[in-house]
Amino acid sequence: MTPVSVLTGFLGSGKTTLLAALLLRPEFANTAVVMNEFGEVGLDHHLIEAGGEDMIALSTGCICCAARGDLLRAVTDLVARRAAGRIAFERIVVETTGMADPAPIVQSLMLDPALAETVSLGRVVATVDALAGAETLDDRLEARRQAVFADRLVVTKGDLAGAGAAEALARRLRRLNPAAEVVIGANGDVDPAALTPAADASQAQRWTALLEEIARAARHGHDHAHHHAEDGVVSVLLRREAPVHAAALPLFLEALAETYGPKLLRLKGLAAIREAPDRPAVLHGVRHVVHPPQWLDAWPDADRATRLVLIGEDIDPDWPGLLLDLLDEEAGLAAD
Amino acid sequence: MTEADMRVFLEGLLHAWAVDGAVEVRPLEDGMLGRIDRTGRAAIRVTRRRLPFGIAWEVGPEDGRRRAHPSVQGAIRSLGALLAPERTRGRVVFAASAPP
Numbered sequence: 001m002t003p004v005s006v007l008t009g010f011l012g013s014g015k016t017t018l019l020a021a022l023l024l025r026p027e028f029a030n031t032a033v034v035m036n037e038f039g040e041v042g043l044d045h046h047l048i049e050a051g052g053e054d055m056i057a058l059s060t061g062c063i064c065c066a067a068r069g070d071l072l073r074a075v076t077d078l079v080a081r082r083a084a085g086r087i088a089f090e091r092i093v094v095e096t097t098g099m100a101d102p103a104p105i106v107q108s109l110m111l112d113p114a115l116a117e118t119v120s121l122g123r124v125v126a127t128v129d130a131l132a133g134a135e136t137l138d139d140r141l142e143a144r145r146q147a148v149f150a151d152r153l154v155v156t157k158g159d160l161a162g163a164g165a166a167e168a169l170a171r172r173l174r175r176l177n178p179a180a181e182v183v184i185g186a187n188g189d190v191d192p193a194a195l196t197p198a199a200d201a202s203q204a205q206r207w208t209a210l211l212e213e214i215a216r217a218a219r220h221g222h223d224h225a226h227h228h229a230e231d232g233v234v235s236v237l238l239r240r241e242a243p244v245h246a247a248a249l250p251l252f253l254e255a256l257a258e259t260y261g262p263k264l265l266r267l268k269g270l271a272a273i274r275e276a277p278d279r280p281a282v283l284h285g286v287r288h289v290v291h292p293p294q295w296l297d298a299w300p301d302a303d304r305a306t307r308l309v310l311i312g313e314d315i316d317p318d319w320p321g322l323l324l325d326l327l328d329e330e331a332g333l334a335a336d
Numbered sequence: 337m338t339e340a341d342m343r344v345f346l347e348g349l350l351h352a353w354a355v356d357g358a359v360e361v362r363p364l365e366d367g368m369l370g371r372i373d374r375t376g377r378a379a380i381r382v383t384r385r386r387l388p389f390g391i392a393w394e395v396g397p398e399d400g401r402r403r404a405h406p407s408v409q410g411a412i413r414s415l416g417a418l419l420a421p422e423r424t425r426g427r428v429v430f431a432a433s434a435p436p
Contacts, residue, residue: 001434110431120434151436210436250428255409257426258416259352264426284435288426291435319348322341326408329337333390 001120004075004092004109005196009127010136010143011098014156018127018190019095027192032089034074071105072112079118091122091196099142102126102149103265106286123209125195126150130161130184133169137176144233148177148311149265151213152194159186177235179217179268179309210282211300214269217309233313238321240306243272245331249281249293252324257288259323260312264288269308270296283308337384339363342370346382349412353420371398372419380418382411 009015016035022028071094081087096102102124109121126146129136133155136143147153153173158166170182183194217237244252249271256264267285271293280300281293310320337345339361346359350372357380358373367385374380378397385392393411396402397418405411416423 003436110433111429113432116432116434121436123436251407251409253428255412257428258409258412259349261424261426263352282435285431289429289431291431291433294435314352314354316344316348316351318344319352322344322348323408325341326337326345330391330407 002079002089002091002118003122003196004094004119005122006094006096006102006105006109006124007127007195008096008100008102008124008146008150009098009154009156010129010133010140010146013098013127013129013133013136013143014154015095015098015127018154018156018185019093021189022192022195025192028091028196030088030090032078032087032092033095034071034078034092035095072108072115075109075115075119076112079115092119093122093196101142101145103145103262103287106149107289110286110289110291122196123151124149125152125154127154127156128169128173130155130157130166130169134172137172141233144176145265147173148233148235150177150180151209153177153180153182154190154195155182155184157186158184176233177311178237179213179235179311181213181216210268210284211270214307214309215301217307234311234315234317236310236312236315236317236320238269238306238308238310238324240272240321240324242328243274243277243304244306244324244328245335246273246275247334248324248327248331249273249283251327251331253283253285253290255323255327256310256320260315262287263314264310264312266311267308270300270306271308272304272306277304280304337368339368342368342382342384345408346370346372349415349419353416353423355419357419374419380415382415384411 007015007019019033023031075092078089078092082089094105096105106121106124109115128147137147155166155170166184170184173182181194183190264287267283269283270280271283273281276295278298279295281295283293284291342361343359350357356374360371362369364383364385366387367383370382372380378399381396381398381402383394390406393405393408394402395405395411395414403414405414416425
């Protein structure tokens, strides 16, 4: 499987600088890049120093809106050219525009049955500028959406803003998105492993990264309130000690989709299932598109509670847990 | 489910759908009754009863037709149709691609 990672971040936050620097690193050799050429002037295109034939620039507008079909065609085209032996690559990075909402982009990649045979989701990485990022997060919902949606957050321009400002922004980002790993970079000097899974990473290794995210969110939930809001964008940790009936799980996902619609941006976590107490189910979804639950062979640690991270807008911190309790009670009565 | 839970449940839905309303909950012999008051509009009545065959939800305008549901999921759908019919709903779709 070829991992497809999505690089997002607000206008001027340093996405292309980061990508250009990473593409020069040996770890990023054999990377194909799909980027957005917004409007007539493909400025970003000319800033990339590497990539050559493996780069495709989209020119029909923002890939999160009108040109999602173009994105899929671009990725499909890359895969087809590789299959024909014309190019070689081991991973794909999609760079979005600064205003893009990454959710529909990732959703498109998740849903395409033709691509499912050859590509898997990599990571969603968002850049946040240490100089102007705090102000942008205050003013722009697009920037907050990008930050809460990401698996990894890179604080850029740390060298220009100074360590204090970069650390303060990193702390804010950790509160906003407790599941994400936050790294501080300067001039694109970021560990490549933080941004995309190794091309040869096994499924187990990829699960490990996801489990670390959940553990990070759970630790944060212990240390602080389990809910952080910035103008309606929230990260909610749902923790439940008792295992749930298997039948309650799909009903829970349906009820979340019914209630929150596009306001639910991401869901990821581990669920303890009554019928399979030794094998936790891993849940991962973007908006209302969810991967079929994956079953781990064993619990990763001694904690056997259900731990779900919900990221979205206007999510009441107590509501999802109550909903799961109600559905589990109903499923239990039906089973008795 | 306690009466406090019912209040959290109904207020959470109002919050998610950006609907202004006041929630009152009172006990019934076999469950509880929630009432959502909206200024200038008919109040919505929600009951949850524990019956011999399971849980029964009933949702509808106080002065109109009510719908019965065997699950909270159906009750949410009915409440959404009454309180926020224009909202964007989602239906769960399973992804084709491999998980990350």
